[in-house]
Amino acid sequence: MCLGPGVGSCGTAAQRHRRTPDRCPAPHGGRVLRLWTAPVAAVTRDAFEAGQLFSPTVDRYGQITVRQSHYSVQVHLIGRKARVFLHASELVVYDGRAEVAWHERLPPAAVSCGS
Known part of the structure; x- marks a missing residue:
């Protein structure tokens, strides 16, 4: 969107919609936008891990325990x-x-009430 010095300074609404930030008059000549374009583009290309990280020790049976489940x-x-x-699943x-390993997530171990 064009944020020129006046409301009508960038033309009609249709003209403002077609313009890119480089062609539209902006405060500081658009330098601020150009400074942020490269870092934001680099961040959006990177893959993000959307899981929770744990560091359990492998026990003597070759198993790890994560949230009361053994893998x-x-x-x-x-x-x-x-x-x-x-991750979720x-x-x-x-x-x-x-x-080194991939497992489908298990539900937590059932807790017995002693009955």
């Missing part, structure tokens, strides 16, 4: 910390940058 991983990771991303386990 198996490779035995060479026993005693080491794994990086785990918990899956769990991904990493050893450094390498993905």
Whole structure:
């Protein structure tokens, strides 16, 4: 949208809709917009992890516990910390940058009331 010094300074509404920020008169000659264009474009190209990060230790049985559910991983990771991303429907386990396990997310273990 054009934000020139006056309301009608950029023409009619149809003309303002067709104009790009580089061609439309703007305060500071549009320099502020050009300064922010590159960083915003770089951020929107990057992929985001939309999960929760955990760092559990692999137990002696080759399993990790995340939110009261047990998941198996490779035995060479026993005693080491794994990086785990918990998403809405899956769990991904990493050893450094390498993905070592993927599991469908399990519901939490049922708690018995002792009856």
